[in-house]
Structures are given as structure tokens and as C-alpha cells.
Amino acid sequence: MERLIRFYKNAKGEWYADIPEWDGNEADLQMVExxxxxxxxxxxxxxxxxxxxxxxxxxxxxxxKLIYTREENLGGGGDYLLESFRGNYINHKLWLCGVTEFVFKELPEKIYFKEQLVQ
Known part of the structure; x- marks a missing residue:
């Protein structure tokens, strides 16, 4: 499954995913950790x-790459590792919440992504 997702920063400098069909709490769309x-x-x-x-x-x-699936009491979703970015080794760990499962219908073992120009 492929999905183009827009991300935006609000006036407070907080990042959010723009997922129009999400009917849960808007705070669940905030990108953190x-x-x-x-x-x-x-x-x-x-x-x-x-x-x-x-x-x-x-x-x-x-x-x-998924490295850990969190229990619901720990926020759900999963911890992922980005070993390299734009050809540079960075070993960056990040958390993607349960909205990831909503988008992909599961918590993928690997998520592939590339930037698309905003038009």
C-alpha cells in the first residue's frame, strides 16, 4: 500500500499529520518522540x-524498520529505526503511534518513504 501524507507545523511549531479520514482526537495526529x-x-x-x-x-x-511494538498502556504503535537518511548514517529512533495502524491496516515491519514536492 502506498499513501501520500502531508505533514504541517502549527503556529506553536508542532508537527501534525494531515489525515482527513481520521475521526479520532486531533492530538493523536501530532508527530512526537x-x-x-x-x-x-x-x-x-x-x-x-x-x-x-x-x-x-x-x-x-x-x-x-520496526524495532519494538508498544503495548497500549505505553502509547501503542511502534518504535522505528531510521539507520540512514539521505545517504548519511544517523541511527535515529522514532515512535509512530497507532494512527500508523489506521493508515496501513497494520504496523508494518518496514515503512518506505520519500519526499514529494508540495504543490
Whole structure:
């Protein structure tokens, strides 16, 4: 499954995923615990970016690898590792909440992503 997801930064500098069909709490869409840092790198100091994300291999994509599935009482979702970004070894750990399961219908072992230009 491939999905283009827009991310934006609000006036407080907090990152959110734009998922129109999400009917849960808006706070669940906030990107925290390392995901916000990744979006800063992708956006290169702008307030918005879009990522084409997939649970199947995409050529020339960055790769997030699931390293731990969190129990619901620990926030659910999963901890992922981004070993490299734009060809540089960074070993960056981040958390993606249960909204990831909503989008992909599961918590993927690998999430492939690449930046798409915002138009």
C-alpha cells in the first residue's frame, strides 16, 4: 500500500499529520518522540512537507524498520529505526503511534518513504 501524507507545523511549531479520514482526537495526529525531528530534516526548515509512504519496497526510498511494538498502556504503535537518511548514517529512533495502524491496516515491519514536492 502506498499513501501520500502531508505533514504541517502549527503556529506553536508542532508537527501534525494531515489525515482527513481520521475521526479520532486531533492530538493523536501530532508527530512526537523523534518523528518531529525527522520532519524537520525532510522539510529543511519549512512548515510543511509531503511523504509518499509505503509498506512495500519503493526504489530510492528511505526505510524505517520496526524495532519494538508498544503495548497500549505505553502509547501503542511502534518504535522505528531510521539507520540512514539521505545517504548519511544517523541511527535515529522514532515512535509512530497507532494512527500508523489506521493508515496501513497494520504496523508494518518496514515503512518506505520519500519526499514529494508540495504543490
Amino acid at each position: 523523534g518523528a518531529d525531528e525527522l520532519l524537520e530534516w525532510v522539510s529543511v526548515s519549512t512548515n510543511e512537507c509531503s511523504l509518499l509512504m509505503a509498506d512495500l519496497h519503493m526504489p530510492n526510498a528511505e526505510i524505517l
